[in-house]
Amino acid sequence: MQRDAKFYAQLLLTIVLCLFIVVPVVMSALAGVTVNVFKGLSSGLTLRWIFQVWDLYAHSILLSVMIALACLVVTLVAGVPLAYVLVRRPGRLTRIFEELLTLPVAIPGLALALALLITYGGVSGYRSSWLFILTGHVLFTLPFMVRSVAAVMAAMDIKMLEEGAASLGAGFWRRFFTVIIPNAKPGILAGALMVVTLSIGEFNLTWMLHTPLTKTLPVGLADAYASMRLEVGSAYTLIFFVLIMPLLIAMQALAQRGKRPRKRTDTAEDTL
Template sequence: MAGRLDQASPSARFGRPFVTVVLAATVVFLSLPVVLTFVSSFAADWVGPLPSGFLTIENWSDVLGGTDVGADVSVGSSLLYSAGLALGGVLINLVVGVPIAYAVARYDFRGSDWVNVFAILPLAPGIILGIAFLRTYPDLSTSGIALMIGYSLLKAPYMVMAVQSSFQSMDLQRLEESSRSLGASWPRTFLTVIVPNAKAGIIAGSIISWTLAAAEFNFSYIVYSRGTPPLSIFLFNNITNASFLNAAAAVSVFFLLIALVTIALQLVGNRDTVRRL
């Protein structure tokens, strides 16, 4: 009887459809700019409220062919440069962030809370970190190395928190003791037992760190001085001088690059999971 009353209640009848509608509306609202930008990259003109003159690949040809878009540097060069800098930042995060996440999750030592705090401290806005970085390392700030290091600092919290969650879900002490009892050294245990079991968190942290670093604007705007500009700076400087449709094609290439990297990392993680099963 109580079950029938619950099914007939307004919350049971309208609650789930309401949540579904809200979720669908949110997804459409957030994805519409991305979809519209991608669609407009194949348009020949955009004068009214919507793009027109489909279907053309001229905008994509300008981007992929290396044609200059109102600047001395091509969109493709800037895109590859940003992707490389972001990848370098992720590699730094892997080398530094994974051991930090392991130490905080595995050991209960004095000051562990402070280590955790400093690990997520770079969540400060990029413009603040950029000013501090520029004043502290003025000579280093004239090179791409500064951008790479800055990206790793800004996105390190995402790597540390993602990997730390994976480590905390594991019985690290039992895994270590089992591996050491079989004759494995501690470095081999860490690299061949502990790290592979945290692959889900490592992949998630890498995807988030790379995606956010490749599109970082605030830090790049403060630190960048000369040479090939990161994609965010390139688009900011040239979107008023170039066709928006060309810019839409460049952004679409970036979207596709992010999608391909994300899918590739997920496939690697899923393949290794299937092998272990």
């Protein structure tokens, strides 16, 4: 197929934009393994900064991963049934509830954190726990899980699937877990990818809610750059990519796999 000048212009623009985004990331990663960040690679390579970051911030890095995974579990348990109810029982009340559910996304993270501090800040054990940060992350990411799952459920005929399964003797919970959930898998995987990504990278909300003992990865990264330790901050960024990128790539692969069309159409009888 012959390609015209417009195609090559678009290709060139895409490459330039990709380089504009990727080059700073690569330069930051290289700065984390150079002896002198101002001299660049000519000063030599070292793992000193990476070991220093791990010694100082290992707890923050592991805490961020733990909070992200816990947030994923909570949003799955709460978000998938909520999406089902919103799709299965449309009406004025569900629309009002859906709008209220998206409020944490519409308001600034600092405002949401301030509301949590005013409401629950007096509970000392809860305030100083990582569960306090988890609460804020769940409020912020839950709408993304619900919207992703609800979009997929709305595209399929839930009523027909449930009626077919019920005619074969399946109860509600069996219909939900063996018919609805498998068909909503693409939305669940896409929502899970967004939840993990947003939870790990959330800064504004976490900065207000954290304590010295519950400092997460983005807060520690901001502290490193604020202290003008560019090599430490760059090493922090490199560790972040090494730990997080494999997880995100794996989840993205699962999401893409779930979107592939099946060779044969599953029916309620096949599922049961």
